[in-house]
Amino acid sequence: MKWAVLGGGLAGVTVARLLHERGHEVRVFEREGRIGGLCRSRTEEGFTFDTGGSHVIFSRDQEVLAFMHRVLGGNREIRERKTKIFYKGRYVKYPFENGLADLPKEDLFFCINEFVRTLIAAGKGELSPPANFREWMYQTFGKGIAESYLIPYNEKIWKTPPERMSCHWVEGRIPRPPVEDVIRSAIGIETEGYTHQAVFSYPRDGGIEALVHAVAEPVREFIHTGSPVTSVARKGDGFLIRAGKGEVQADGVVSTIPLPSLLPCLKDVPAGVMEACRGLCSTSLLSVFVGIEGEVPPYSWVYVPSPEIGLFNRVSFPSNYSPSVAPEGHSSILAEITCTREDPLFSAPDGEIISHVLGGLSGMGILRDPGRVVHTAVERSPYAYVVYDLDYPGKIERVRRFCEGRGIHLVGRFSRFEYLNMDGVIRNAMDFAEKRG
Numbered sequence: 001m002k003w004a005v006l007g008g009g010l011a012g013v014t015v016a017r018l019l020h021e022r023g024h025e026v027r028v029f030e031r032e033g034r035i036g037g038l039c040r041s042r043t044e045e046g047f048t049f050d051t052g053g054s055h056v057i058f059s060r061d062q063e064v065l066a067f068m069h070r071v072l073g074g075n076r077e078i079r080e081r082k083t084k085i086f087y088k089g090r091y092v093k094y095p096f097e098n099g100l101a102d103l104p105k106e107d108l109f110f111c112i113n114e115f116v117r118t119l120i121a122a123g124k125g126e127l128s129p130p131a132n133f134r135e136w137m138y139q140t141f142g143k144g145i146a147e148s149y150l151i152p153y154n155e156k157i158w159k160t161p162p163e164r165m166s167c168h169w170v171e172g173r174i175p176r177p178p179v180e181d182v183i184r185s186a187i188g189i190e191t192e193g194y195t196h197q198a199v200f201s202y203p204r205d206g207g208i209e210a211l212v213h214a215v216a217e218p219v220r221e222f223i224h225t226g227s228p229v230t231s232v233a234r235k236g237d238g239f240l241i242r243a244g245k246g247e248v249q250a251d252g253v254v255s256t257i258p259l260p261s262l263l264p265c266l267k268d269v270p271a272g273v274m275e276a277c278r279g280l281c282s283t284s285l286l287s288v289f290v291g292i293e294g295e296v297p298p299y300s301w302v303y304v305p306s307p308e309i310g311l312f313n314r315v316s317f318p319s320n321y322s323p324s325v326a327p328e329g330h331s332s333i334l335a336e337i338t339c340t341r342e343d344p345l346f347s348a349p350d351g352e353i354i355s356h357v358l359g360g361l362s363g364m365g366i367l368r369d370p371g372r373v374v375h376t377a378v379e380r381s382p383y384a385y386v387v388y389d390l391d392y393p394g395k396i397e398r399v400r401r402f403c404e405g406r407g408i409h410l411v412g413r414f415s416r417f418e419y420l421n422m423d424g425v426i427r428n429a430m431d432f433a434e435k436r437g
């Protein structure tokens, strides 16, 4: 079969490679001048930064993990995760419930006491199933951990009140702690949470985009960059796709582009489907890059729940993943700020965003001397995180059913409109290709 693949992010290039390996003909159409999507990286003044926020490679899915490692070959650094949460001026071990001993004593008591009370209530059957994400946080971790960390952090990243969010997606994403580990961590015995990410890898050269290029290698000649898809129409038994200045016929279409970008390419979309699609919620991302002289703290990344410290929810240190992403004697910092596309912050001048971040980094003790800064830049990603609001299931079901009815297959993060990491996107592509034989 001849397939048209819309979008050249990780999902698009993976699906193209896997179909090609199975003997299908493929054409990939990518709007931007280069492939990668959220996994793009840029190198300037010797610093390489991931433009869609800091990315690292990990997975519970051994087949997918082996695929990522295989394609990268020798271009891979392996690191132990050293992640912290910046809480009341302290660097608390991540996940929070594994770092309780790092808290001030009163906060530790609040967290452990409420955790135990919640367990007792659950044991007596006094808790009804959580109706939303806020209730889930209270019922899983207790009031202490929920109010000290989880609620402020989640409000900051999702830009949506947690009582307006569903909780169907959290299992496996927000680590559910074994009781013994919480007690151990409270009394100061080291424990690890979220262990499938405790060791991660990262390309030695080229940032995370190197992974996309490694996947794309066998199908490079079939990828058309600078080719925004503007129309997908049925023609006979197949499709006619208009992308950039050209047209192509295909037997099948796989879309990996965001649903809100796909629907305008289709004819006669019912008003109800359009409305459901417009109602799908997501956040955008500002990635703020800072290159400095000298060293950064020895952490992988730090979560920043408090709004007082800064607008950013996470600060990472890419030069701790690979020595080749910063010039010798230099280090790098990447701050991530989420916002809605409509928020004036998304289009605020770079200078304002950068000085806000530098102020926050100074407050965290990471960068007290602004004279050390040798490089700064900002990147904007309009589609960064899917937000699962309470009406999500009805809306997504309606849009998916419509696309499937048109014979268009959906693969990838904003095409499925699901919170999929790189491994989830590759799994999606593998399952899709497998079914095509």
Ligand SMILES: Cc1cc2nc3c(=O)[nH]c(=O)nc-3n(C[C@H](O)[C@H](O)[C@H](O)COP(=O)(O)OP(=O)(O)OC[C@H]3O[C@@H](n4cnc5c(N)ncnc54)[C@H](O)[C@@H]3O)c2cc1C
Binding pocket: 006, 007, 008, 009, 010, 011, 012, 029, 030, 031, 032, 035, 036, 037, 038, 039, 052, 053, 054, 055, 056, 057, 058, 227, 228, 229, 230, 256, 257, 258, 261, 285, 336, 383, 384, 385, 411, 412, 413, 414, 415, 420, 421, 422, 423, 425
């Ligand atoms: C801040 C942040 C940190 C993350 N960290 C990690 C991590 O550490 N580990 C991990 O595994 N995952 C991480 N992820 C998730 C990861 O980025 C995604 O799972 C993955 O990049 C999604 O790939 P995709 O191809 O589905 O989508 P995208 O990367 O969004 O690709 C879609 C592509 O479609 C193109 N496109 C859009 N419209 C059109 C059009 N009309 N015509 C043609 N092309 C079009 C876009 O330009 C883009 O290239 C992170 C995500 C974010 C936001």
